[in-house]
Amino acid sequence: MTERASQSSGDYLARYERSLIGVFGMPQLVLTHGDGCYVWDADGRQYLDLLGGIAVNALGHNHPSLVTAISKQASEMVHVSNFFTSPAQIALAERLLALSGAPEGSGVFFCNSGTEAIEGAIKISRRTGRTHLVAAAGSFHGRTTGALALTSKAIYREPFDPLIPDVSFVPYDDVDALRAAVTEDTAAIFLEPIQGEGGVVPASEAYLRAARQVADETGALLVLDEIQTGVGRTGDWFAFQHYGVQPDVMTLAKGLGGGVPVGAIVAFGERVRAMLTAGQHGTTFGGNPLAAASGLAVLDEIESADLLSHARVTGDHFADAVAALGDDRIVEVRGRGLLRAVVLRDEVAPALTAAAREAGFIVNPVAPTALRIAPPLIVTGEQLDTFVTALPALLDTASTATQGA
Ligand SMILES: *Cc1c(COP(=O)(O)O)cnc(C)c1O
Secondary structure (H helix, E strand, O other), rough: OOOOOOOHHHHHHHHHHOOHHHHOOOOOOOOOEEEEEEEEEOOEEEEOOOHHHHHHOOOOOOOOHHHHHHHHHHOOOOOOOOOOOOEEEEEHHHHHHOOOOOOOOOEEEEEEOOHHHHHHHHHHHHHHOOOEEEEOOOOOOOOOHHHHHHHOOOHHHHHOOOOOOOOOEEEOOOOHHHHHOOOOOOOEEEEOOOOOOOOOOOOHHHHHHHHHHHHHHHHOEOOOEOOOOOOOOOOOHHHHHHHHOOOOEEEEEEEEEEEEOOEEEEHHHHHHHOOOOOOOOOOOOOHHHHHHHHHHHHOOOHHHHHHHHHHHHHHHHHHHHHHHHOOOOOOEEEEEEEEEEEEEOOOHHHHHHHHHHHHEEEEEEEEEOOOOOOOOOOOOOHHHHHHHHHHHHHHHHHHHHHHOO
């Protein structure tokens, strides 16, 4: 136990089980505090956090820039409602438009989560006068009922049917299937440039270019869901910039607030921005001064510490180091920047995650054969090396555990 915990992890988890709705199953750890890329549990054990709150803690834990910005803003004003605005909200919108290279006339809407950003994008798409939506197999767009209709996993959706109608799922990265599905009745195509929850699966450049083209030909909107890939995660501000394909709508959340809930929709160009007019959408909390100050602090730090090139270099270093192990139980490392999956020959990712946790590493089994890392953008090559060095022995433990199960 640490001075921050008055009980053991086991005692906390027993209380958790009695008092929370069980949608997440039993949490793996009870965490009490963090520092940089490390976190500690209630029993005082230290972990290297290679998941970053699922691509959220872009600056790691307790980064002085973020702590200072949050503290300063909290001491001035936390919330005002959207009857009013604040300097921070306006500045964050301007920053997002500038960083995304959005054309004159573009605009931002702030919300509090990824799924809310998707809901807003769905509402924008309805303003085309059409209802048909196209999403990809393997997609994850969120858990509220609109976003859920676009999320491909049937076990997430089916208990809640009927959801919004008129959604087609197409195989991801298949240009012909996309062309066949999108018609002049299609309101929007929703795609992740790299499918995050689907296993860290990048789209090809040809695919996103084709999506742009078919959207233009049919009048459908191209919505790029950058909730996981945005804000420096892949080594560009936004993944679409690597692909050279500009969306009509971009959704953001996860990394944007560095852990403070901040979501955003960027509407590219005057036409798309004008699709939502006064009264047609809203939120109480969205873009409040605390959220906006957090977003600004994250963007400032990514820029001043050059975390974009750092994410590219350390992400490539990780992939090279894993390849250099020459371990035939590892197929490849997928992804870009610091959004990566170690693709495994066998279905041992859950057991590997458990073995890693025992050894002091937090990672995520995003698929039975894919181990995801999405560490803070400040992670060092040396920190990643400690995990890579441990991997072969962790794989031994995982395969023993999997065979024994
Ligand atoms: C996490 C995620 C969402 C949902 O975001 P929440 O903040 O959990 O609602 C949507 N799309 C993508 C690509 C995500 O990774």
